[in-house]
Every structure is written in structure tokens, then in C-alpha cells.
Amino acid sequence: MADITLKGNAIQTIGNLPKIGESAPDFKLTTVELGHKGLTDFSGKNIILNIFPSVDTGTCATSVREFNKKASALENTVVLCISKDLPFAQARFCGAEGIENVEMLSDFATGSFGKDYQLEIKNGPLAHLLSRAVIIVDTNGKVIYTEQVPEIVDEPNYEKALKAL
Structure with missing residues (x-):
């Protein structure tokens, strides 16, 4: 399990992220249109999974905005923003923010x-x-x-992630 914090208070995840070099597990997530998409729907593309607790929090919203800005310059790459928010909340956020370069998916x-x-x-x-x-x-x-990300209220390291591409 990964030891992380929420505002300095210790919490854990159920395990550890997939290892570099492993095949990414497929998934079936709900789109804002209430359809379903999985990893195989993006075959042949680089895929950035931006994962967070809820788009209704400041840091999570910022990560979606940042990846939305950066995604438009990436070739053959898709950014999937994944949370357990209802698809309705994800659609509302994207509409209000003018988010068009990332795809929102829900694990609800x-x-x-x-x-x-x-x-x-x-x-x-x-x-x-x-x-x-x-x-x-x-x-x-x-x-x-x-x-x-070791502290949930911190943003991910966008530059380091994008350099991996």
C-alpha cells in the first residue's frame, strides 16, 4: 500500500501503482455522455491518466485545467481525467470551464x-x-x-510527467 497524506494526516491506498514496463490494466469507465470507454478505445496513442479524488476540489480542478492547457500541444496523446465524480458533475465542470482537450471518465x-x-x-x-x-x-x-502524489492537496509534477513522453 502507498502511504500518503491529506493535509499532513496519514492515510493509505489499497496498494501500489502499476510498475513501469508492465502492461496497463484495461478498464471500463463511464463517459460524461453516460457511455463507456476502456483503455483499448485509445489504442495506438500515448495515454496520460490524470487521477484525482473529486473535480469539485481546488487542486483536482487545477490539475484538469493544467492538463487541458498542455494537452492541446501533444501529438498522438490523449489525457483522461479520472475520478469517482458522477458524469453529470464532470460535464458541468468542463462546460463551465471551457475544458475541451481532455476526456473526463468516472469510476463511480x-x-x-x-x-x-x-x-x-x-x-x-x-x-x-x-x-x-x-x-x-x-x-x-x-x-x-x-x-x-504523496500529499493529496498538492498538484502532480506536470513537467516530469510530460517529459516521460
């Missing part, structure tokens, strides 16, 4: 993404939500970068 229906990627929070006030992490999957479906 089954929670299997958080379990398969071992980043579901195990305890504390955010238990059962997703921890803040970035995982990059290459065009062959292999994990090439991971970051488990």
Missing part, C-alpha cells in the same frame, strides 16, 4: 478502476475515493511513468 459505477490500479484510498475522510496520481501509458499499452 463499479470502482474497479481504483482497485485494479491499486489507488483507491483505504482509510480517512476520503476513503473509497481515488488518490491523486498520474500514470502514462505508451502506444503499446505499457506503463512508462507513474507518480503517486
